[in-house]
Amino acid sequence: MNIIVCVSHVPDTTTRINVAGDAKSIDPAGVKFILNPYDELAVEEALRLRDKMKGEVTVITVGADNAKEAIRQALAMGADKGILVKGEKKDSWQVAEMLAQAIKPLNADLILLGKQSIDFDGMEIAPMLSELLDLPAATVVVGLTIDGNKATAEKEVEGGREVIEIELPCIIAAQKGLNDPRYPSLPNIMKAKQKPVQEIQGAPSAARTEVVQLTKPEKKRANKILKTDGNPTHAAHELARMLHEEAKVI
Amino acid sequence: MNILVYLEDRNGQIRKPSLEAISAAHALGGTVSVAIIAADTSALIEQAKSLNVSSVIVASDARMANYSSRATGRALAAIAREAKADVILIGATGRGKDLAPRVAVRLEAGYVPEVTTFASEGGEIIATHPVYAGKAQMSLKVTTPVKVFSTRPNLWKASKDAPAAEPTVQNVTVDWSDADFKERTKELVLSQGKIDVAEADIIVSGGRGMRGPENWTLIESLAGAFGAATGASRAAVDAGWRPHSEQVGQTGKTVSPTLYVAVGISGAVQHLAGMSSAKTIVAINKDENAPIFSIADYGIVGDAFEILPPLTEEIKKLRGH
Ligand SMILES: Cc1cc2nc3c(=O)[nH]c(=O)nc-3n(C[C@H](O)[C@H](O)[C@H](O)COP(=O)(O)OP(=O)(O)OC[C@H]3O[C@@H](n4cnc5c(N)ncnc54)[C@H](O)[C@@H]3O)c2cc1C
């Protein structure tokens, strides 16, 4: 089985986000970048399928040189080889285009992604790839079984789960719950350094969106915090009153 | 401006996020049409006729009895061309977020996901959505002639206005191929009889501070008094106290309810990522330095076990139960 995993290199959720001088992007100073957490699920699923059905796992990322760290992380988990697609990405459309260009010649049986990158939280790439590569896709997947050229995917939706039947080759975007990603072992981290990472140049068409502004949220909160002062019932009644009279939510 | 809104249905009913998208469309201004794509469309058309829209455009095929996102994407793109739509709005549900990027690719349109507010600048639409787990907001404009947006649920009021005149109904033929149906939804398994956090107007969530699953009756009683859904932090889910479907946050669900009550939840950034756009936030926590208080509108520093019972009683009274 020839499995492709698309991974992105994103700021760690716990890092402080500061807006850069252009007021359109983040200031990268002091920002720690990690392998997108949802992509760990995609890599883990790929490794399990490869170990069961034989084959190869190729990890692809679109980005600058430092995005190679995300590839190394996936290789340390156990993926076989990597491809770095270099190119400026101004929006998801360009990322999807460059991924499609890189994936098309590879004859993949299965393309795995995370459900979203935790930078722009877009959830755009998997459906876009589905259209660009002319392959069926299932997103927000918490369960996957493959039987020959048919797969059954469970998609998390509001209020429950959808059971989706899908033909291979296909695209699957992983949600938490699909599996428990492994931690790279020390020997595997060493081995990853020897694994091949090919670099290719992406050629996207024009971006279709333009950032006007990046701001920190300024929503004002009332911030009325009560103390119980030994009388929790009184505080509870006061809270209920405020919700009723001030916030008008009851 | 011609605006097309996709009508998502579940069990033959048009879903609320689609009605909210109609309100967002009216706020943008222009002529509003709606798209229905299904195997059996008659009941949906009847529902659509009572909506405040100019036209209802329908595509139908027996194969749509099982939802397929590729097939729906092709149909919605065909309808958008027919309607000469400048803007396509789709409620950002699980289904909508899979559909919108497809339609954007097919129409060579730019797309902005999970829009929380629209503004207009020199006649251009500026769409804003939260990024970096809600730690920042990004405002974008779409530079292509056709523009696609998904609108985050619960931020617009569902449109209930009656139409000035009955909308026209028009059918569109779509050149579906069998390849469009290589992915099909066979079944929808609903969790039983509970309000889902992703759809709820009010959510009461518990965290590790609740100490164990046996104490969730307190959370459920308060939720019952409010008519709310119950949610949970990841700590409560990872401990096996609550199902993952209730998890709010970055690796759980993103919610924008009118009221979010966090009980025994510290307010880690990954939790805030899922709920910081709630209209009103209430925190109950015994640690006055818990980060949740810094984004709360109202709160009590104290022991949840002492506060929840009288709070529940008082809410019941105020709601007339
Ligand atoms: C990649 C990643 C993704 C994550 N995704 C999510 C996510 O989607 N959702 C999520 O929630 N977390 C997520 N987390 C975990 C997150 O970082 C926190 O660990 C988690 O939110 C903590 O849950 P908690 O607030 O219930 O527990 P704690 O942080 O342990 O807080 C418990 C709180 O309860 C209070 N308390 C204790 N006893 C009482 C009492 N009797 N009365 C009142 N208050 C009391 C304490 O003061 C404390 O503030 C993620 C982490 C990572 C690394």
Ligand SMILES: Nc1ncnc2c1ncn2[C@@H]1O[C@H](COP(=O)(O)O)[C@@H](O)[C@H]1O
């Ligand atoms: N720059 C990128 N390179 C490779 N894959 C990506 C990139 N950005 C996003 N992806 C993949 O697409 C998924 C969804 O991302 P997004 O649509 O940006 O939310 C991620 O989980 C990755 O699997």
